């Protein structure tokens with residue numbers, strides 16, 4: 095049984111939500127791009143810079159020890175958040191993009207050879223396409239694409255047919271940022287294991303919405319961004335299985351990642367520091383712990399339940415508006431709704447909604463190949479978070495209906 099959560103109380107923890115935009119109360123529906131931050135995250139940032147700003151892992155003084163403890167406490171929190179077995183399996187990165195690049199660069203350059211195949215899906219974010227393209231070009235490896243259906247679901251049979259002993263790496267998005275589709279990653283991982291391929295999950299959109307257990311999933315890598323789970327920008331994490339990370343060469347060279355440096359030879363530090371060259375993003379890392387604690391306090395099941403009821407409510411209301419076409423109608427979805435309105439370009443739709451204080455995203459959502467598959471240049475997209483309400487959806491649906499009415503009348507006049 096789920097606890098009921100008090101959304102109004104949760105909203106009070108997000109100062110940014112309490113404002114008017116263009117003369118209307120802000121309705122923030124762009125959470126898949128970045129989520130807002132609760133007071134405790136803002137206070138943690140402030141508290142770090144005001145109270146104990148110091149470099150980590152080096153100084154012998156009290157503030158440095160305090161900063162190091164807070165920094166490492168976040169690593170332990172992230173370990174628990176993704177269900178990893180060992181704390182040193184958590185590498186801090188700037189976010190999802192850097193984490194994928196780290197794996198493509200380090201694992202890819204060490205272990206991918208000419209003629210090897212790397213598989214991604216047709217619904218990947220550009221950050222899970224480009225690093226693999228670069229690698230394939232450099233190594234003479236081949237990029238294979240898992241096709242997507244018109245509903246926005248992966249074609250698992252096609253995937254299984256594409257798999258062979260040539261497949262060395264499978265990198266797929268856990269939840270699509272453009273369509274909201276939840277992919278059956280268990281099936282993908284099980285099939286990939288059979289041919290000995292390593293699997294990376296892009297968790298940028300799964301981490302905010304449901305519980306992650308990398309051990310139960312048995313993925314080799316899982317990556318996510320702090321700013322999409324109510325935390326700061328500029329901090330994210332890579333989870334990797336210890337034995338694989340240990341076999342991988344460093345990504346960047348510099349301070350922190352070394353054991354000993356001479357001009358003749360450098361030996362590298364142990365995990366996770368081997369992959370964390372230079373002074374890290376300490377303040378944002380410290381505050382990421384508070385973002386995870388915020389999620390834990392509300393409970394991921396409660397978050398998922400609330401968002402899911404909003405998703406169903408919004409989907410039903412939007413389907414009733416004439417001229418609206420939903421893009422991505424997978425059976426298993428999170429609270430992301432991509433749509434088009436007949437006769438109105440998504441970009442103009444975004445501007446008209448913004449004039450009513452409603453923030454949505456328009457464009458290709460960094461998934462241009464997916465848009466090409468659908469034969470469109472982009473969509474309008476609303477994406478929901480725990481602080482969104484039914485009333486906000488009513489406001490949005492009313493604004494959308496008004497726009498639809500206006501444009502269908504204009505069309506009648508013209509014809």
Ligand SMILES: *Cc1c(COP(=O)(O)O)cnc(C)c1O
Pocket residue numbers: 126127188189190191192219221222267269270271296298299319
């Ligand atoms: C946002 C996002 C990314 C990129 O994350 P950054 O924080 O910009 O590095 C990658 N994949 C998906 C599915 C995303 O939603």
